[in-house]
Amino acid sequence: MNPNRRFKDEIYDQFSRIGKAVSSPKRLELLDILCQGERTVENLANETSLTIANTSQHLQVLKNSRLVEQEKKGLYVVYRPAPMVCEFFLSMRKVAENRIAEIEQIKxxxxxxxxxxxxxxxxxxxxxxxxxxxxxxxxxxxxxxxxxxxxxxxxxxxxxxxxxxxxxxxxxxxxxxxxxxxxxxxxxxxxxxxxxxxxxxxxxxxxxxxxxxxxxxxxxx
Amino acid sequence: MNPNRRFKDEIYDQFSRIGKAVSSPKRLELLDILCQGERTVENLANETSLTIANTSQHLQVLKNSRLVEQEKKGLYVVYRPAPMVCEFFLSMRKVAENRIAEIEQIKxxxxxxxxxxxxxxxxxxxxxxxxxxxxxxxxxxxxxxxxxxxxxxxxxxxxxxxxxxxxxxxxxxxxxxxxxxxxxxxxxxxxxxxxxxxxxxxxxxxxxxxxxxxxxxxxxx
DNA sequence: TTACTATTCAATTAATCGCTTGAATAATAG
DNA sequence: CTATTATTCAAGCGATTAATTGAATAGTAA
Incomplete structure (x- = not known):
């Protein structure tokens, strides 16, 4: 394949990592909560009604796409949003609110x-x-x-x-x-x-x- | 299920429509091109090395998540980004550039x-x-x-x-x-x-x- | 009408994703 | 040391998705 095409494909593949991270409603809910302050896995699982294992899995997707950071504190693992991520989340929310009429209806x-x-x-x-x-x-x-x-x-x-x-x-x-x-x-x-x-x-x-x-x-x- | 949980789920489902739309590298490439100005399907297919049918399919995903708008002009269908979408795309690119080290490496x-x-x-x-x-x-x-x-x-x-x-x-x-x-x-x-x-x-x-x-x-x- | 072009639809296949389950790991307390 | 707690890993199932193919539709021109 021509090298320019290869370059483009590689770049958009990387961009899509961010998109994939925010393509799941549960991960969006987790991000939204994390933007209020750091949390443990258990804590997040309780707020979202997900199982612990499932929560952990979603958090790892978010971590692999670099949207959250993790830190071990004693027995707990604390997650927090990476810099800029909350601004990005707000920008996404703004597009959704403005473009998707269903949101206003649901509210x-x-x-x-x-x-x-x-x-x-x-x-x-x-x-x-x-x-x-x-x-x-x-x-x-x-x-x-x-x-x-x-x-x-x-x-x-x-x-x-x-x-x-x-x-x-x-x-x-x-x-x-x-x-x-x-x-x-x-x-x-x-x-x-x-x-x-x-x-x-x-x-x-x-x-x-x-x-x-x-x-x-x-x-x- | 409790009505608050139902409400939250519905809202995050709607938000995720935006995320799903930008979770595919090819759709990101299409969006990026569209942000330079409106295009026909054929035109976009040529630039992205996708088949026409596949391009059309991706454009419909973007349309259903309200990120692009379409207008029939004679024999052609012209697509363009919806308002705010290019700003959102830039904000996503910014997060990707700042958080994903691979992008700098690829460049x-x-x-x-x-x-x-x-x-x-x-x-x-x-x-x-x-x-x-x-x-x-x-x-x-x-x-x-x-x-x-x-x-x-x-x-x-x-x-x-x-x-x-x-x-x-x-x-x-x-x-x-x-x-x-x-x-x-x-x-x-x-x-x-x-x-x-x-x-x-x-x-x-x-x-x-x-x-x-x-x-x-x-x-x- | 017929021929032609641009786009979309519908059916299929392979790959990926979300969630569950149960076991494994790591840090702490007794 | 053993027991406990928080988290992660690994395997498996059903559902969703991307891309391909060929047929169908809609607009234009002769």
Whole structure:
């Protein structure tokens, strides 16, 4: 075969390694979670309802295409996204949201089931922050809050929301967020809060989106 | 199954449609070409050394994942990339280049075979444009030049380069470019020019990269 | 109408992929 | 040392995919 053709084929073969890595829904889910912070295999398996062996296998596909890195910490193996990968994931999500009409439909159908659920986006939240007082709630697990959160947000993991209710102000509006537009933690949080008489709304964006917009993100406690 | 899990699965299934589309080397090659401008099926089949039927099949995969759009023009069907797709492709290429070491190796091995081949990047070219006079040559087929080219470049398709040699200035440096870092048209052009006594170098970036940097791009003749 | 061209469809084959299962490995604790 | 825990490996099954081939469709021209 002519050497130019060979060269091209080799190059596109390499490019396709990235594509193959993100061609499986389960691997996308794993990547999405990893972009919130590093995780062990067991941890990822629990969140995705995959078996441990299957999770490990998917993680190795991601590792072989260089989208994640792994580090052994004692008895555990911790995985984290490689640099640039989360930006790439966001860019892929953006194309999907803009081009695939089914995504909007699936989201609407899901949210219709949750009556009274109000979602706001980044712009609307920024306006409210300036105009009136709002409490921003990060309802993800505490490790994810520590790894990075919207500046000014308070960590109230969904699991502890029930216990923390009394500490929240009833007169202020509450904005809850989690991992992004397709994460349901904030959906459940807002439902619970509204049932209990608070005025809560859901922020669509996650920390990654917030950061990508150039908005302030903090980490640690 | 619990409705939250169902929702997540449906969403990631949709996201993976984009991933599946870019998981095949041949489809990536097709996308890369399409990002230079619209094409007919036959046209694409010729450039990729695929059969017509196979090309058509791949294009339909791309269409079903909404990455390309199609339009019937008389006897031909013309395909073009959907909005945002070329940006996404660039973002994927960037991850691949930065994460997959093999790509650099393949490129180096290929260019080693072409002795005396000098490549420069955008920054180096900009400096030379300011300091000394250079002639910028777009060696892609004329339709691609018309669809968009680096401002100030002259269209000299590789196929006609042999005939146009006399019209090129021997004392000025010549910078040839084509579709991007992995396109070989400019490699062949620079080889020919250097053999004939010109001082020619290859620009790595293509028009897409140029545009993505915010640098001036023109279209038409 | 008929002939011709560009593209798509349909059926087939070989290769690859996702997931499961059970065994193997590696680090730690007693 | 043995037992325990987290992860990976290896084999196997069914489903999906890429590429080939030949037939079918759609638009154009005589």
């Amino acid at each position: 609407n159908r899901f949210l219709e089931g949750k009556k009274g659920m109000e979602s706001i986006d980044r712009d609307a939240l920024i306006k409210r922050i300036q105009k009136e007082e709002v409490t921003i709630l990060d309802v993800r697990p505490p490790e994810e809050f520590r790894a990075g959160h919207i500046k000014g947000a308070v960590s109230v993991p969904l699991k502890e929301l029930g216990l923390m209710l009394t500490k929240l102000p009833k007169n202020k509006e509450i904005v809850a967020y989690c991992r992004g537009p397709y994460c349901v933690l904030s959906v459940e949080a807002v439902q619970l809060l509204n049932e209990k008489g608070y005025h809560a709304v859901r922020l669509e964006e996650g920390v990654q989106d917030w950061r990508a917009m150039g908005l302030p993100v903090a980490s640690g406690e | 180096n091995r290929f260019l080693e075979g072409k002795k005396g081949m000098e490549s420069i990047d955008r920054d180096a070219l900009i400096k030379r444009i300011q300091k000394e006079e250079v002639t910028i040559l777009d060696v892609r087929p004329p339709e691609e030049f018309r669809a968009g080219h680096i401002k100030g470049a002259v269209s000299v398709p590789l196929k006609e380069l042999g005939l146009m040699l006399t019209k090129l200035p021997k004392n000025k440096e010549i910078v040839a470019y084509c579709r991007g870092p992995y396109c070989v048209l400019s490699v062949e052009a620079v080889q020919l020019l250097n053999e004939k006594g010109y001082h020619a170098v290859r620009l790595e970036e293509g028009v897409q990269d140029w545009r993505a940097m915010g640098l001036p791009v023109a279209s038409g003749e």
